[in-house]
Amino acid sequence: MSGEIHSGVKLQQQRLSQMLGVSRTPLRTALANLAKEGLLRYESNRGYTVREFSRQDVVNAYAARAVLEGLAAATVARHGLSDEILNELNAMLEIGDRALSKGRLDPDDLDDYRSMNVDFHNRIVAEAQNRWVEDLVRQTQMIPFASNRMIVWQDYPVMVRSHDDHHRLVDAISKRDVTRADFLLREHIYFAGEYLAECLEDGRIPTNSSNTNKE
Amino acid sequence: MSGEIHSGVKLQQQRLSQMLGVSRTPLRTALANLAKEGLLRYESNRGYTVREFSRQDVVNAYAARAVLEGLAAATVARHGLSDEILNELNAMLEIGDRALSKGRLDPDDLDDYRSMNVDFHNRIVAEAQNRWVEDLVRQTQMIPFASNRMIVWQDYPVMVRSHDDHHRLVDAISKRDVTRADFLLREHIYFAGEYLAECLEDGRIPTNSSNTNKE
DNA sequence: TACCCCTGGTTTGGATGCAAAATGTAAATG
DNA sequence: CATTTACATTTTGCATCCAAACCAGGGGTA
Numbered sequence: 001m002s003g004e005i006h007s008g009v010k011l012q013q014q015r016l017s018q019m020l021g022v023s024r025t026p027l028r029t030a031l032a033n034l035a036k037e038g039l040l041r042y043e044s045n046r047g048y049t050v051r052e053f054s055r056q057d058v059v060n061a062y063a064a065r066a067v068l069e070g071l072a073a074a075t076v077a078r079h080g081l082s083d084e085i086l087n088e089l090n091a092m093l094e095i096g097d098r099a100l101s102k103g104r105l106d107p108d109d110l111d112d113y114r115s116m117n118v119d120f121h122n123r124i125v126a127e128a129q130n131r132w133v134e135d136l137v138r139q140t141q142m143i144p145f146a147s148n149r150m151i152v153w154q155d156y157p158v159m160v161r162s163h164d165d166h167h168r169l170v171d172a173i174s175k176r177d178v179t180r181a182d183f184l185l186r187e188h189i190y191f192a193g194e195y196l197a198e199c200l201e202d203g204r205i206p207t208n209s210s211n212t213n214k215e
Numbered sequence: 216m217s218g219e220i221h222s223g224v225k226l227q228q229q230r231l232s233q234m235l236g237v238s239r240t241p242l243r244t245a246l247a248n249l250a251k252e253g254l255l256r257y258e259s260n261r262g263y264t265v266r267e268f269s270r271q272d273v274v275n276a277y278a279a280r281a282v283l284e285g286l287a288a289a290t291v292a293r294h295g296l297s298d299e300i301l302n303e304l305n306a307m308l309e310i311g312d313r314a315l316s317k318g319r320l321d322p323d324d325l326d327d328y329r330s331m332n333v334d335f336h337n338r339i340v341a342e343a344q345n346r347w348v349e350d351l352v353r354q355t356q357m358i359p360f361a362s363n364r365m366i367v368w369q370d371y372p373v374m375v376r377s378h379d380d381h382h383r384l385v386d387a388i389s390k391r392d393v394t395r396a397d398f399l400l401r402e403h404i405y406f407a408g409e410y411l412a413e414c415l416e417d418g419r420i421p422t423n424s425s426n427t428n429k430e
Numbered sequence: 431t432a433c434c435c436c437t438g439g440t441t442t443g444g445a446t447g448c449a450a451a452a453t454g455t456a457a458a459t460g
Numbered sequence: 461c462a463t464t465t466a467c468a469t470t471t472t473g474c475a476t477c478c479a480a481a482c483c484a485g486g487g488g489t490a
Contacts, residue, residue: 013472023445025240028473029247036251038350045451045472060345063290067282068351075278130275135253136283136351228442238475243443260442260481 001039001144007052011040037142055197058145062193065140069121070186072128072137077173077181085127089170092120096163103156110153120166121148124173124185145196145205152199162188216254216359222267226255252357270412273360277408280355284336285401287343287352292388292396300342304385307335311378318371325368335381336363339388339400360411360420367414377403 005011017027035042041051081089095116099109125137141147153159165188172180199205220226232242250257256266296304310331314324340352356362368374380403387395414420 012470014470024472025444025446029244029443032244032247033251036248038346047452047472057346061347063286064283064345064347064351067286068279071278071282130279131253131272132276132279132355136279136354139351139354140347227440229440239442240474240476244473262442262482 003144005050007050009050011048011050013047037139039142053143053145055200057143058200059193059197061140061143061146062189062196065137065146066186066189066193068133068137068140069125069189070182072125072130072133073169073173073185074178074182075128075130076124077176077178080176081127081173085123086170086174089120089123089173092116092123093163093167093170096120096166100156100160100163105153105156105159107153110151113153113159114149114151117151118148124169145200146193150196152196152205154199154204158195162192218359220265222265224265226263226265228262252354254357268358268360270415272358273415274408274412276355276358276361277404277411280352280361281401281404281408283348283352283355284340284404285397287340287345287348288384288388288400289393289397290343290345291339292391292393295391296342296388300338301385301389304335304338304388307331307338308378308382308385311335311381315371315375315378320368320371320374322368325366328368328374329364329366332366333363339384360415361408365411367411367420369414369419373410377407 011031013024013027013031017024020027031040031048032042034040035048039051040048042048096113099106099113099116102109125134128134151159165184169181169184169188172184196205226246228239228242228246232239235242246255246263247257249255250263254266255263257263311328314321314328314331317324340349343349366374380399384396384399384403387399411420
């Protein structure tokens with residue numbers, strides 16, 4: 001994830017186990033997990049290699065996430081929200097409002113906004129109560145630059161518009177408008193993917209950004 | 216998958232390894248893989264248990280698969296198809312036509328139809344060239360009764376309608392009609408899920424059906 | 431009688447050793 | 461000189477062994 005090991009290189013188990021100070025057995029389960037998550041490529045009797053991700057892969061991951069979260073939003077809109085959760089969502093919206101209230105993007109506000117954003121999206125997905133959507137969304141983020149922790153904190157109007165999507169989404173959900181909720185979240189995420197790809201293209205984002213999805 | 220081991224039971228590694236005739240090491244990697252696929256639940260230091268699937272889980276899996284394959288169909292429609300692939304799809308449609316040409320459902324035709332159906336859906340998904348969609352769709356099928364090998368071969372009009380969806384989907388894709396392709400496949404799969412759930416509810420399908428997704 | 435703690439057995443997790451497969455190298459052959 | 465083949469080395473995969481964590485049952489105490 002950090003880019004420390006480059007794409008395509010072969011991961012030798014003995015070397016890695018020595019580097020990490022564990023034996024090969026737990027290392028192999030870790031490698032198997034990462035392979036299942038799609039970060040590594042496994043070939044029988046040939047070991048694990050670091051998968052490479054093109055910009056198209058990032059866009060594709062966002063596209064998949066968009067329809068999945070769209071489904072989640074639609075589901076939540078169909079079922080309706082309890083007042084309690086509505087209040088939580090509104091509190092998150094306020095956090096975002098505060099972070100964007102200065103008329104410009106202050107780097108100090110990024111962390112607040114980011115954690116709000118993560119919570120917001122996770123909350124919607126969790127509320128849909130669809131294990132598969134939850135799992136699959138998590139997996140679309142298991143790729144460099146595709147996490148919902150990844151926020152391009154550079155263009156103020158873009159962020160304002162993006163957060164406005166959040167407002168409208170809560171509005172749509174609370175009004176039980178299924179199609180609008182679906183569309184809003186789909187578009188919200190789809191655009192984020194396209195915009196991110198554009199920024200990566202321009203080199204506006206350093207390849208080793210602190211925005212990568214390590215915990 | 217076959218239901219041989221019931222939901223909720225704990226999988227003891229030593230017992231299983233003896234039953235399967237392998238040592239615990241490869242068994243543990245297998246268990247880890249199944250857990251990653253969502254079939255088993257893993258708790259640290261407490262081992263693996265067989266996850267249980269409600270009918271809602273099956274419906275949820277279909278719902279997720281519906282939006283993902285819808286995305287795939289939309290992508291293919293947007294990009295367009297080569298003549299070669301169009302011919303392949305048309306050949307599959309003909310296989311389906313033949314299997315349904317008797318005016319009733321003959322059990323002898325199920326296998327042909329089933330393998331055609333698997334190929335058809337896989338082909339669409341593969342053609343979208345989105346690794347994540349491909350992976351995620353595969354995962355939504357890693358649950359009893361949710362495989363695309365699962366076909367309720369009981370009601371003739373339902374099958375005719377379902378196969379007609381295939382025809383219309385190819386038509387929509389070949390005409391580059393993105394929304395129609397998206398909608399058709401979404402609805403096609405969504406309905407299949409609802410219908411299946413209904414049949415399961417009625418007990419029209421034996422719980423240990425030969426339709427489960429073992430290879 | 432209900433609850434807690436302690437202890438013995440069971441089960442999982444990790445380390446090590448060994449066989450099989452793959453890779454790289456050098457010699458042999460055309 | 462290119463290609464192939466045999467061999468040595470590396471690397472993976474599986475079996476086994478040991479320690480640590482969990483579980484069940486019994487005894488003790490309030």
